[in-house]
Amino acid sequence: MSCAAGKITGVYRPRQPLESDFHRLVREQFNDFQAVYDRCYARKFGFWRPVIARTVNEFLRCGDLREGFARVRCPDCRHEFFVAFSCKQRCICPSCHQKRALLLGIHIAEDVCEPVAHRQFVWTIPKRLRVFFRFHRHLLHRLPNLAWKTIREVYRAVLERDDLVPGGIITIQTFGQLIHFHPHLHGLVTDGAFTTDGQFIRLPRLDDELFLQLWEQRVFQLLLDEGKIEPKLVDQMRGWRHSGFSVNRNVRLEGADQAAIQRLAQYMARCPFSLARLIRITDTGKVLYRGEKTHCHRFPEAASEDLFGGVSRNFQVFEPLDFLAELTQHIPNKSEHLIRYYGWYSNKTRGTRARAVASAGEAVAAAPPAALPSPTAAGARRRWAALIKRVYQTDPLRCPRCGGKMRIISFIEAHQEQVIERILRHCGLWSEPPPRAPPRPALVLVPSNRVAEPGLDLDPEFLEHQRWEQIELAFEA
Ligand SMILES: [Zn+2]
Numbered sequence: 001m002s003c004a005a006g007k008i009t010g011v012y013r014p015r016q017p018l019e020s021d022f023h024r025l026v027r028e029q030f031n032d033f034q035a036v037y038d039r040c041y042a043r044k045f046g047f048w049r050p051v052i053a054r055t056v057n058e059f060l061r062c063g064d065l066r067e068g069f070a071r072v073r074c075p076d077c078r079h080e081f082f083v084a085f086s087c088k089q090r091c092i093c094p095s096c097h098q099k100r101a102l103l104l105g106i107h108i109a110e111d112v113c114e115p116v117a118h119r120q121f122v123w124t125i126p127k128r129l130r131v132f133f134r135f136h137r138h139l140l141h142r143l144p145n146l147a148w149k150t151i152r153e154v155y156r157a158v159l160e161r162d163d164l165v166p167g168g169i170i171t172i173q174t175f176g177q178l179i180h181f182h183p184h185l186h187g188l189v190t191d192g193a194f195t196t197d198g199q200f201i202r203l204p205r206l207d208d209e210l211f212l213q214l215w216e217q218r219v220f221q222l223l224l225d226e227g228k229i230e231p232k233l234v235d236q237m238r239g240w241r242h243s244g245f246s247v248n249r250n251v252r253l254e255g256a257d258q259a260a261i262q263r264l265a266q267y268m269a270r271c272p273f274s275l276a277r278l279i280r281i282t283d284t285g286k287v288l289y290r291g292e293k294t295h296c297h298r299f300p301e302a303a304s305e306d307l308f309g310g311v312s313r314n315f316q317v318f319e320p321l322d323f324l325a326e327l328t329q330h331i332p333n334k335s336e337h338l339i340r341y342y343g344w345y346s347n348k349t350r351g352t353r354a355r356a357v358a359s360a361g362e363a364v365a366a367a368p369p370a371a372l373p374s375p376t377a378a379g380a381r382r383r384w385a386a387l388i389k390r391v392y393q394t395d396p397l398r399c400p401r402c403g404g405k406m407r408i409i410s411f412i413e414a415h416q417e418q419v420i421e422r423i424l425r426h427c428g429l430w431s432e433p434p435p436r437a438p439p440r441p442a443l444v445l446v447p448s449n450r451v452a453e454p455g456l457d458l459d460p461e462f463l464e465h466q467r468w469e470q471i472e473l474a475f476e477a
């Protein structure tokens, strides 16, 4: 195979994740945090969850060449570089979480949403009831279903048809602006519903009160059924002037505004904290963190003062271990899905439509793209790989020197410590590991889904399952 002509405009440069203040904080304080957790934090944050240590340990190795790497070589010009592994952890690794949110935003805007009007929904629950969702995370995962049922019920009643299906994507966010516990839901929901043959019927102007009453009733019922609260409390809370429940649906997005849908989807799937808002870590390790500016029109839940944990300022100074406690409570358990697709947008419905479209043949292929969702496994993988290239504007297959198609020639695994050190020293990439790194449990040393096959080509399926970090390489002009 000959190289395509390619201009050399720069060199690849790995990012330096270990040099961030945040990485240092976690690296240096996490052991202490874990050691005192039961004594100092279990009462407020619940039992220690092993997933926290697993996730944090993975994060601490993210993008670190000393933890192993893939050697990538161009068969044409012999150019070669190393690619570190990424951790792919949610809610703790800003880099990996951010990538996930970006990709998801594009996927939702382009593959899931139909070109019809949508509304952003935000559902909140009173402070008094939040504690139950902190200690019983399974209840948290009942909330999106409840919210969805209220939508379907109101839409069908208002449009006076029982067969109509709205489309919606609902995400669970457990955090407020200052990373305190504030469980609430975000929704991206069609502003109308579909008939079985795909015709869209717009919703008339509606009062949010309809949604609010049902939402309040359903959440109370859930907690009553689960024996978490007594009917007396419900009566009492119903008497409050501000119930603390809210449903906001003020933001409307036009069907053609794919960019707005993408931004909103990314916001809905964002990381609980942002490095940009972590202003400073003092010499004594205190963490200064600020909230977003309250631009309520775009993000309605920011209007609720509660989002700042009941404090009137929009920043917070944390003791280092307190910061870790607030932060790690948002790490989901492994099986927890924070994003749900409903109705017209559910995987099942989209799959059925995709199959119908495929069997209808070429005549339908000329239809607008939104009518052609492709949630089949192979299609989704190809699409995902294409998205990665687009979002990061880098093609990991493409040789930066000659434009040829590169191949992974080998994997150097974390346990090959001496080999790693020798190679990195030889290439001038070695640095001593930072002090006080936490002890690493054996079970995270060799991630299970790592593929180690010399000469393996980068096909889309492999890209999907890869753990190496082609997108950590910033292209330096
Ligand atoms: Zn990561």
Ligand SMILES: [Zn+2]
Residues within 6 Å of the ligand: 003, 074, 075, 076, 077, 078, 079, 399, 400, 401, 402, 403, 404
């Ligand atoms: Zn080359």
